[in-house]
Amino acid sequence: MNGSIHDRIRIKHVKVLSDDWAILKKTTFDYLRKDGTWQTQNRETYDRGNGAVILLYNRTARTVVLIRQFRLPAYVNGHPEPLIEAPAGRLDADDPETCIRKETEEETGYRVSQPRRVFNAFMSPGSITERLVFFVAEYDPSDRIAAGGGDASEGEEIEVIEPTLEAALAMIERGDIIDAKTIMLLQYAQLKGLLAG
Known part of the structure; x- marks a missing residue:
């Protein structure tokens, strides 16, 4: 599959679950799989900085x-x-x-x-x-x-x-x-x- 990863990701919704010591977010996004189908996924990310x-x-x-x-x-x-x-x-x-x-x-x-x-x-x-x-x-x-x-x-x-x-x-x-x-x-x-x- 050609193209950058940016072309394969469509962010649908981002919800902040916590914003205390660091930021915990739940992201719902569509991911374009190699077989050409789009799959909706949910992931949580914890951002405390680099x-x-x-x-x-x-x-x-x-x-x-x-x-x-x-x-x-x-x-x-x-x-x-x-x-x-x-x-x-x-x-x-x-x-x-x-x-x-x-x-x-x-x-x-x-x-x-x-x-x-x-x-x-x-x-x-x-x-x-x-x-x-x-x-x-x-x-x-x-x-x-x-x-x-x-x-x-x-x-x-x-x-x-x-x-x-x-x-x-x-x-x-x-x-x-x-x-x-x-x-x-x-x-x-x-x-x-x-x-x-």
């Missing part, structure tokens, strides 16, 4: 900077422990690089000098509109200018941890790290040899 995430790594010590924090959605789905993650945040009105510099300092206390953009990814495209921009950056202990810990007014209570890359990869194997964006960045670091001597 975001950025970063893996800080120290080549000399072979360490990475991760955070540990409570996540209610993981908790209600049976994960009783705070999640271990790479620092991340919503873009809001910022560009990705400005966002990740600000979030990294707020969450970890580290000032990032040269974040390097490595890829973008949709994290759950079946229902969530969010696209993340992934960064990596080298860090030195002297780059830590504050304690970190997040923004208490936003309910954040963040612990900073600095495992070796090998220890972090083992945490994935054991199921201690189960956050997708963090797994992707740790595997990227391993595949690209970011901490190779």
